[in-house]
Amino acid sequence: MSTKAAKVAELFTKTIATTKCFDQNLRKVKVVCCDSGKMVCHFQVGPEHLNQRGTLHGGFIAHLVDAISTYALTANENVETRGVSVDLSVSYMSAAKEGDNIEVEAVTRKLGKKLAFLEVEVRNKDNDQLLATGRHTKYVGI
Numbered sequence: 001m002s003t004k005a006a007k008v009a010e011l012f013t014k015t016i017a018t019t020k021c022f023d024q025n026l027r028k029v030k031v032v033c034c035d036s037g038k039m040v041c042h043f044q045v046g047p048e049h050l051n052q053r054g055t056l057h058g059g060f061i062a063h064l065v066d067a068i069s070t071y072a073l074t075a076n077e078n079v080e081t082r083g084v085s086v087d088l089s090v091s092y093m094s095a096a097k098e099g100d101n102i103e104v105e106a107v108t109r110k111l112g113k114k115l116a117f118l119e120v121e122v123r124n125k126d127n128d129q130l131l132a133t134g135r136h137t138k139y140v141g142i
Helices: 003-018 022-026 058-074
Strands: 030-035 038-044 084-092 101-111 115-124 129-139
Touching: 003 022, 003 030, 003 038, 003 058, 022 058, 038 058, 058 084, 058 101, 058 115, 058 129
Parallel strands: none
Antiparallel strands: 030 038, 038 101, 084 129, 101 115, 115 129
16 A cells, blocks of 8 residues: 555545544445555445435445545545546446445546546445446546
């Protein structure tokens, strides 16, 4: 893990632990790997992550795609901004239920002068089932 990536992982952990804003829903999410342009996190689905049908909320998955890919972007050695979202899309493939162990992997696919392209996979660690994929485009030419 690079020095910058270690700082990004530490920042994520501290920020999520103390925030009073919407990101407090990420409190159970733990960073397990952070390297240049990549971040992997794990968490166990709790009642606060569920929709009314008792499965992992699609809006929470979209929040994971947004937040984890943003931190993966900032883990790039030559990036000094969190950027501004230009496009965010999520494809949902399967459901998870309370108690399931989830892995979120975000990777910077391309980093240009003005735009960054990131991809995210959300998986059920218990059975390696792909739950969702996400794509996040960010403006970084600030």
